[in-house]
Amino acid sequence: MAELSITSYAxxxxxxxxxxxxxxxxxxIETILQTIDLADHLNFTALETTDIQITVSGADVPTDESxxxxxxxxxxxxxxxxxxxxxxxxxxxxxLGAGLGGGSSNAAATLLALNQLWQLNLSDLQLFELAxxxxxxxxxxxxxxxxxxxxxxxxxxxxxxxxxxxVVVIYPEIQISSGWAYGNYKINLTNSKKDVKLDSYSLQQxxxxxxxxxxxxxxESVIFAHYPQLKKIKEELQNDAFYASLSGSGSAIYGLFExxxxxxxxxxxxxxxxxxxxxxxxxxx
Numbered sequence: 001m002a003e004l005s006i007t008s009y010a011x012x013x014x015x016x017x018x019x020x021x022x023x024x025x026x027x028x029i030e031t032i033l034q035t036i037d038l039a040d041h042l043n044f045t046a047l048e049t050t051d052i053q054i055t056v057s058g059a060d061v062p063t064d065e066s067x068x069x070x071x072x073x074x075x076x077x078x079x080x081x082x083x084x085x086x087x088x089x090x091x092x093x094x095x096l097g098a099g100l101g102g103g104s105s106n107a108a109a110t111l112l113a114l115n116q117l118w119q120l121n122l123s124d125l126q127l128f129e130l131a132x133x134x135x136x137x138x139x140x141x142x143x144x145x146x147x148x149x150x151x152x153x154x155x156x157x158x159x160x161x162x163x164x165x166x167v168v169v170i171y172p173e174i175q176i177s178s179g180w181a182y183g184n185y186k187i188n189l190t191n192s193k194k195d196v197k198l199d200s201y202s203l204q205q206x207x208x209x210x211x212x213x214x215x216x217x218x219x220e221s222v223i224f225a226h227y228p229q230l231k232k233i234k235e236e237l238q239n240d241a242f243y244a245s246l247s248g249s250g251s252a253i254y255g256l257f258e259x260x261x262x263x264x265x266x267x268x269x270x271x272x273x274x275x276x277x278x279x280x281x282x283x284x285x
Contacts, residue, residue, distance in 0.1 A: 004044045004117050008109040009035040009144055009282050010100040011137075012167065012247045012254050015198070015215035018185060026136070026152045027182055030198060032215070033137070033153075035144040036167050036279040040094050040106060042069070044113045047085035058092035068107040068134060075130055076111055080120035095275065097175025099248025101141065107134045108141030145284035148200055158284065159200035163208060165256045166263035167279040168241070170233055170270050174251040176223065181249035184222045208258060211243035223250045233270075240266055 014032040021027050047053070052073045054063040061067065065074075069088050077084065088110065094102030108131055115122050122130075124142070131138040136153040146161040198214075206214050223246055224231035230246065233253045237244035240262055241255030257263035263278060270276040 002046045002117075004113050006042050006044070006109045006113045008040040008042055008094075008102075008105040009141070010038040010094045010102060010105060010169075010279075011035050011140065012100065012169070012252075013217060013245070014211070015245075016217045016219060016248065018182075018187060018218045020187065022152075028151060029149070029153055031149045031153060032198070032203065033140050033147050033149050034161070035141075035146075035282040036169070037282050038094055038100070038169060038277045038279045040102060040109075041091040042106060042109050042113065043089045043091075044110075044117050045087040045089075046117050047087060049085045050083055051085040051087075053085070053087040054090065055087070056090045056092060059096055061090065061092060061096070068103045068138075069110045072107040072110040072130075072134055073114055075133060076114050076120070076122075077118075079126070079130060080115075080118060080122060082118045082120060084118050086114060086117065095171040095173075095252060097177065098171050098252035099176070099178075099246065099250045100169070100252050101137055101248065104135050104138045105141040107131070107138050112142065143284060144282045146281070148198060148203065157200050159204060161281065161283060162204050163281070165208060165242075165258055165281070166260050167254055167256060167277075167281070168237070168263050168266045168270065169247070169252055169254045169277040169279060170237070171252050171275045171277075172227075172229060172233065173275065174227060174230075176227075176250045178249040181219050181222060184226075185219060186222070208242055208256070211256070215243065215245070217246045217248075219249045220246050227251065233274075237266065237270075 016031040019028040147158045237255035244255040267278040
């Protein structure tokens, strides 16, 4: 095998609760992650040399050692003991700094692809441990589907989603660092809803019209205070969507719709002002 292509899906956070700050400086969270069919496409080519070469189209992304795909390739090669190289071309569709997990998804795709291309035969558990070293949400992207994530986001409980809906994702062309968002978030210990623990069984009982009651994104308080434009987008989406939210730490705002016609109406409306995407959930493949 000398060449391999792979689809790298984006995600949305159906809910994101920030529970507490940990002693290691990170935060314990409780979030529901869902892959959607907004995706980057990565092509991998084996090289005779040990070079790791990265090219990107569709976005201004670093192609040096700071690129997560580069880091994933180096990490995989060190653990797998392969003195091999590769060329990685990334065709970007997922917006940057949007809370949609594009970089993490690309890193996970790199681990999966090079494990095959370099014939390393690492197990799923080995790949999972490597993914955790690259970022808290990288492990989630080793498969597609729906998961309740806890801890730093790396403790994953996948479950069969009972929900069917269309997603309209709006990117206001603002890049927000998750580090900045966490640094500015103030934990509200008096918010009693944080004591309601979600689990995969209880989640599957929630109906679409109940999303607004059970789900929320705690980052909205700090993000909307600094970027009121995002709050306005969410409020406008809520006129027709049964649920709307910031994804991750933003800046993307998405709305969920039961009917494709309603989703298309919102898509055509918002695309006049912002890069806008119409998507569906990607379930476990």
